[in-house]
Each structure stands twice: as C-alpha cells, then as structure tokens.
Amino acid sequence: MNYLVAVLADRIQAEAAYSALEQEGFPMEKVTILGKGYKTADEFGLIDPNEQALNQSKFLATWLIPFGFVAGFTFSYITGLNTFAWAGEIGNHVVGGFLGAIGGGMGSAFVGGAVGVAIGGGDALTYRNRLNAGKYIIVVQGSDTQTRRATNLLRSYEPENLQGYQAPES
Known part of the structure; x- marks a missing residue:
C-alpha cells in the first residue's frame, strides 16, 4: 500500500x-x-512521539534499574569502599546497589526519552x-x-x- x-x-x-x-x-x-x-x-x-518516548523509557527501565542495582552492589563489594560508614559493611553494598539503580533509572529516562522523541515519531x-x-x-x-x-x-x-x-x- x-x-x-x-x-x-x-x-x-x-x-x-x-x-x-x-x-x-x-x-x-x-x-x-x-x-x-x-x-x-x-x-x-x-504516532505521538511523546507517547513513543514514554514507552521506550519504560522498556529501558525494566532492565536498566535491576542491572544498575546489581552493578552498584557488585562495584561496592569488589572495591571494598566504605563510603557510608553509618550503614555497615552489608549496608554499604546495598546503598551502592540503590545508587546504581538510580543511575539506571536516570539512564532510562534520559536516553529512552530523548531517543524516543528524536527518532520515535519520524515524519x-x-x-x-x-x-x-x-x-x-x-x-x-x-x-x-x-x-x-x-x-x-x-x-x-x-x-x-x-x-x-x-x-x-x-
């Protein structure tokens, strides 16, 4: 057609x-x-490019947030950093995981949203x-x-x- x-x-x-x-x-x-x-x-x-961007952002968030948590936890564990002394040893790794998850969420919002708006709608x-x-x-x-x-x-x-x-x- x-x-x-x-x-x-x-x-x-x-x-x-x-x-x-x-x-x-x-x-x-x-x-x-x-x-x-x-x-x-x-x-x-x-196609509404804003809707497309939101869908792309949600899709990326489903795997970037858990990946960010695991990456943050692993990084904290491997390096042995004691960034948050008040949290204790395990708490430090969990806080590192949460910071990694926040980074993953920000990545999904910025990258998914920006790419969705820029190329999601085409003409x-x-x-x-x-x-x-x-x-x-x-x-x-x-x-x-x-x-x-x-x-x-x-x-x-x-x-x-x-x-x-x-x-x-x-």
Missing part, C-alpha cells in the same frame, strides 16, 4: 483538492483530510506540528499508479509539502 501526503495551507484548498480527487474517481474511503473539523492525527493513527512529528499550526493534510492511500495520479492532481493546488510513502510489507 502506498500513501501520498499533501500539506495544504488552508481548509478551502484542502476541500477543493478533496473534491478534485473525488471527481477524478478516486475511492473516497482511501482519501482522508486531517485538520480542524476533520480527522485528528490520533484518529488517523500518526509524524512534522505533520503533527503542521496540523497544530492550522494546516490541513490530505492522505491518499492506494496503488503506485493511483498515488502517481493523485500526485499530478495535487500539485496543481501548490501544497507546502507533497510526500509519498510505501507501507512496509507485513
């Missing part, structure tokens, strides 16, 4: 392009308008920002031939951006 995504400046342009696609015989269940008064990015299924973040700025997006789904026909038709409306995508084979 191929997708063609066109970003148009306003609602009038989007509706005119939608009508032109309808007149050209495109199956209207495969043509979608996103924007105020139409489908939202969430309804259409654009979806760009399209979400344009929708938030009041722009309208038309998405045409179809075969390679259909998306080429739609490209030629939509170019006459001078879209801000016109991008084709191919869905991964499942």
